[in-house]
Amino acid sequence: MSQAATLLQNAIALHKAQHFNDAEKAYLKLLDSGYVSPDGLRLLGALYLQTGQKALAAEFLEKAARLLPKDPETLTNLGIALRGIKKPEEAVTRFKQALTHRADYIPALHNLAHLCYEIGRMDEAKAAYEHISRINPLHAPAHFDHGNSLLSLGKIGEAIAEYEQALKIKPDYLEAIINLGIAYSLAGKNDLSHQWLGRAEELFKRALKADPNNTVAMNNLGNILRQQGKAAEAESIFRKALSLRPDYAEAAVNLATTLRDLGRLNDAIESCHFALRLRPDFAEARINLGTLMQEKGQHEEALQLFDEALQRKPSSIDAQWNKSLSLLALGQYREGWKLHEIGLGVPHMRGDYDSKRRWNGEDLTGKRLLLRSEQGLGDTMQFVRYAEVCKSRGATVIVSCQPALKRLLSNCPYIDSIEEQDFDYHAPMMSMPFAFGTDLDSVPAKVPYLFVSNGTRAKWTPKFRGKKGLKVGLVWAGNPREKIIAAHLTDNRRSMDLDTLKPLFGIKGVKYYSLQKDAKVEQIKLSGLEKQIINLMDGVEDFEDTAAIIENLDLVITVDTSVAHLAGGMGKPVWILSRFDACWRWLQNRPDSPWYPTARIFGQQSPGDWANMIENVKNALEEAI
Numbered sequence: 001m002s003q004a005a006t007l008l009q010n011a012i013a014l015h016k017a018q019h020f021n022d023a024e025k026a027y028l029k030l031l032d033s034g035y036v037s038p039d040g041l042r043l044l045g046a047l048y049l050q051t052g053q054k055a056l057a058a059e060f061l062e063k064a065a066r067l068l069p070k071d072p073e074t075l076t077n078l079g080i081a082l083r084g085i086k087k088p089e090e091a092v093t094r095f096k097q098a099l100t101h102r103a104d105y106i107p108a109l110h111n112l113a114h115l116c117y118e119i120g121r122m123d124e125a126k127a128a129y130e131h132i133s134r135i136n137p138l139h140a141p142a143h144f145d146h147g148n149s150l151l152s153l154g155k156i157g158e159a160i161a162e163y164e165q166a167l168k169i170k171p172d173y174l175e176a177i178i179n180l181g182i183a184y185s186l187a188g189k190n191d192l193s194h195q196w197l198g199r200a201e202e203l204f205k206r207a208l209k210a211d212p213n214n215t216v217a218m219n220n221l222g223n224i225l226r227q228q229g230k231a232a233e234a235e236s237i238f239r240k241a242l243s244l245r246p247d248y249a250e251a252a253v254n255l256a257t258t259l260r261d262l263g264r265l266n267d268a269i270e271s272c273h274f275a276l277r278l279r280p281d282f283a284e285a286r287i288n289l290g291t292l293m294q295e296k297g298q299h300e301e302a303l304q305l306f307d308e309a310l311q312r313k314p315s316s317i318d319a320q321w322n323k324s325l326s327l328l329a330l331g332q333y334r335e336g337w338k339l340h341e342i343g344l345g346v347p348h349m350r351g352d353y354d355s356k357r358r359w360n361g362e363d364l365t366g367k368r369l370l371l372r373s374e375q376g377l378g379d380t381m382q383f384v385r386y387a388e389v390c391k392s393r394g395a396t397v398i399v400s401c402q403p404a405l406k407r408l409l410s411n412c413p414y415i416d417s418i419e420e421q422d423f424d425y426h427a428p429m430m431s432m433p434f435a436f437g438t439d440l441d442s443v444p445a446k447v448p449y450l451f452v453s454n455g456t457r458a459k460w461t462p463k464f465r466g467k468k469g470l471k472v473g474l475v476w477a478g479n480p481r482e483k484i485i486a487a488h489l490t491d492n493r494r495s496m497d498l499d500t501l502k503p504l505f506g507i508k509g510v511k512y513y514s515l516q517k518d519a520k521v522e523q524i525k526l527s528g529l530e531k532q533i534i535n536l537m538d539g540v541e542d543f544e545d546t547a548a549i550i551e552n553l554d555l556v557i558t559v560d561t562s563v564a565h566l567a568g569g570m571g572k573p574v575w576i577l578s579r580f581d582a583c584w585r586w587l588q589n590r591p592d593s594p595w596y597p598t599a600r601i602f603g604q605q606s607p608g609d610w611a612n613m614i615e616n617v618k619n620a621l622e623e624a625i
Contacts, residue, residue: 004035015043020051038067042074049077054084065094072098072105079111088119104135110145117149125149129162140170144179151183159183177207178217185224200224215241219251222258231261249279253288260292261489265607268292283313291322295581295607297588299326317342321349328584336584337434344428348486350374359425361435365394370426373401377543378562379430380405381569382585382595385449386432388414398423407544408566411451443594447571452548460548463536469511470625473550473567474533475558476501477520493579493608494560498523500610503618504557505532509625513553515546515563555624557617560586568596575620577613580604 011026027044030037045061048054058081061074068074079094095112098105113128129146132139147162163180166173181203188196204221207214222237238255242248256271272289275282290305306323309316320342327336343349351374359369369390373380380401387397391414400420401409410418427435438444464471477495498520505512514524514535524533540546547566550556556567556574560583567574578601582589589603600620602613 004030004033004037007033007035008037008040011040012043015047020047023047036067038064042068042071042077045074045081046077049081049084054081057081058085058087070101072102072108075101076105076108076111079108079115083111083115088115091115092119092121092124103131106132106135109135110142113145113149117145117152122149122153126153133162138169140166140173140176143169144173144176147176147179147183151179151186156183156187160187172210174207174210174214177203177210178214178220181207181217181220181224185220185227188227197224197228201228213244215245215248215251218244219248219254222251222254226254226258226261231258234258235262247278249275249282249285252278253282253285256288256292260295265292265295281312283309283316283319286312287316287319287322290319290326294322294326294329297581299329299588302326303330317346317349321346325584329582329588331440331587333433333439334437337438341431341434344431350428350430353428354426357423357425359427359435362425363394364390364425367395367424368398368422369395370398370400370420370423371429371432372426373399373405374428374430376562377402377404378565381450381543381562381565383429383432384409384412384415385444385446385569386429386436387412388446388449389432389436389444391415399429404542407453407456407542408450408547411453411544412449413451414449440594445594445597447569447597450547450566450569452544452551456544456548457551460536460545461552464552467511469509470555470621471511471513471553472621473513473515473553473556473558473563474501475515475556475561475563476523477516478559478561479518493581494583495520496559496577496610498527498529500614502527502529503614504621505529507618507621507625510621513549515549515556515558564599565596568593568599571598573598573600575600575602575617577610577617578603580607580609 007026007030011023011030014023014026024044024047027040027047030040041060041064045057045064048057048060058078061078061081064074065078075094075098079091079098082091082094092112092115095108095115098108109128109132113125113132116125116128126146126149129142129149132142133146136142143162143166147159147166150159150162160180160183163176163183166176167180181200184196184200184203188200201221201224204217204224207217208221211217218237218241222234222241225234225237235255235258238251238258241251242255252271252275256268259268259271269289269292272285272292275285279285286305286309290302290309293302293305303323303326306319306326309319313319320339324336324339324342327339345353371387371390384399387399391397396416397414398417398421399409399415401418406418409415476498478491512533514521514533514537517537521535521537524530524535536549543566546563547570550567550570550572553572556563556572557577558564558574559577560579564574564576574596576586576599578586578589580603582603585595586593586601589601591601593599593601602617604610604613
């Protein structure tokens with residue numbers, strides 16, 4: 001046996017025995033002896049990798065790779081070392097080189113997938129995980145990792161399938177149980193159906209049965225309970241997680257959200273501050289605290305928190321979205337509209353979005369422009385005004401809207417069609433203010449822009465003949481949207497019981513008409529107000545019928561619902577009763593509105609204080625007679 005072979009065998013023996021210092025010396029002795037030893041280089045590099053000396057590992061593995069350019073193990077280890085010294089692109093190149101020489105080399109595939117996932121190259125990560133699954137379909141960790149990459153891409157359904165496959169192979173795979181639960185909870189983020197959240201709850205409970213002190217499972221179970229409207233149970237779960245893991249900042253933030261749901265705003269704020277004491281760089285805690293400041297009407301403070309969050313996490317969609325709402329609430333429209341675009345394609349913000357043939361300011365002369373409605377009915381009625389602006393630019397304007405608005409909008413002279421059809425360009429309706437550079441001084445506020453057809457007018461006008469006094473329409477509650485927890489809680493704040501309006505019913509010379517729909521209409525009978533309030537809504541099919549009723553009224557008094565936009569768009573006097581944490585469009589409860597010249601805003605002076613507001617409304621109504 002040659003001297004070089006003897007030296008190499010001695011070094012390998014020491015290496016296997018984990019006598020790393022002696023092995024290092026033996027490898028160096030071999031390499032210093034003048035022999036060119038590819039194995040000595042690659043094994044010394046591997047030793048440095050084992051002992052955490054990534055820079056030295058990269059140095060020797062680089063030398064080995066020059067001598068062993070087709071060896072997948074050497075190339076993979078070099079990639080791992082390069083990743084360790086923060087050279088991710090070079091590492092990716094080395095993993096791919098290893099795979100060109102052995103396409104089924106699992107260590108290279110695993111490391112490539114993990115690194116691509118880490119640096120945000122999700123499509124490449126997904127492809128690598130899929131390759132691993134094809135090579136070894138019974139490898140549960142590969143399915144788990146593949147699920148993680150799919151989840152990061154927002155492909156929730158596909159992620160669920162991969163986690164399910166991992167659990168078929170390994171039923172007690174705790175991480176897969178928890179991540180499958182997370183995937184189901186994301187699927188149900190805007191839908192409180194049992195299909196999604198019930199399954200997520202079951203999985204987190206299964207994880208806790210396997211590991212009763214698993215705080216990650218507790219935290220996620222708490223989120224599910226909160227989304228199901230079980231805030232008190234969620235609070236208990238979060239507090240238990242924090243008792244087991246006092247430094248669990250994520251649980252502290254989720255506890256804050258739950259406390260806010262329970263109406264304990266100050267406690268929620270303190271919980272966010274606690275999370276920030278645990279983790280001063282925690283962007284999500286700042287975002288959550290910012291939303292609480294928004295609820296307190298403190299938008300300047302909220303903006304500062306969102307900016308701080310974005311310094312730490314520049315890609316945060318939540319921080320940018322919430323910042324846009326505060327900017328809009330403060331009337332800083334130019335920057336606000338720009339940031340508001342971040343919500344496109346995000347289901348719980350502005351919904352689905354297709355970028356193909358999007359209108360981006362091109363000449364509209366002779367072009368067919370499709371304006372797509374988004375979010376609520378009120379949003380459509382507020383922003384459909386931009387159809388007239390587009391028409392003035394030479395466009396043939398097509399509007400896609402909710403069924404309840406089709407008859408109403410078909411009466412608009414600036415809309416050529418309300419049936420979706422072929423088009424040259426399309427744009428989301430709520431992107432129009434951004435597209436046209438709308439600021440407070442340039443809101444297209446000409447009213448009316450919503451109209452009633454002669455046929456529908458003829459149906460409703462006779463019902464008001466001979467009616468004396470000031471005719472006032474009332475809406476006291478919005479759509480409860482019980483399946484969307486955030487929207488449901490907002491509705492709780494913007495809506496009131498009919499009894500709250502009772503001070504108005506003693507004013508002589510006023511006749512009230514209900515414009516209220518759905519279950520809240522029953523409150524007329526329950527409150528014994530059948531003689532004070534005329535209810536014609538049983539004959540209403542859609543918003544054109546409601547508009548025809550409003551056309552016969554002198555005034556509409558409504559909480560912040562779609563009827564406010566309907567009356568405002570018709571140019572009817574409308575008094576809007578706005579919650580303390582006003583929607584951004586009412587500009588912190590400014591008494592007038594740049595969007596609706598005939599609107600008057602009555603805002604709460606403190607959260608939930610309807611009584612003082614209604615007293616002000618009563619006084620204003622008495623003056624109006």
